[in-house]
Amino acid sequence: MGRELGVTEEQLxxxxxxxxxxxxxxxxxxxxxxxxxxxxxxxxxxPELVGRLRKRFDEAQLVELAAAIAWENYxxxxxxxxxxxxxxxxxxxxxxxxxxxxxSPPP
Numbered sequence: 001m002g003r004e005l006g007v008t009e010e011q012l013x014x015x016x017x018x019x020x021x022x023x024x025x026x027x028x029x030x031x032x033x034x035x036x037x038x039x040x041x042x043x044x045x046x047p048e049l050v051g052r053l054r055k056r057f058d059e060a061q062l063v064e065l066a067a068a069i070a071w072e073n074y075x076x077x078x079x080x081x082x083x084x085x086x087x088x089x090x091x092x093x094x095x096x097x098x099x100x101x102x103x104s105p106p107p
Contacts, residue, residue: 035069
């Protein structure tokens, strides 16, 4: 689906380094920054980021972006609980994973 909407192979490959990659526009970097902040626990989107987003997007666009990001976060977390894996819709494609280690669970 992403490819049909214009996501390039280079963007998929460079996603872990999106801030430095020339494959992303400033607008795309802002949206990814929002997605990163919304995936954190707890969610605390910095006011500075909200200000930069408001300079590029109107209220309706921000609501739509936040809703789409929240929905994908929900789906990803829900699927993890039940071990839902790929079902063959992306043969030959890949999904960029974050380049970070998981924190250890509390004792």
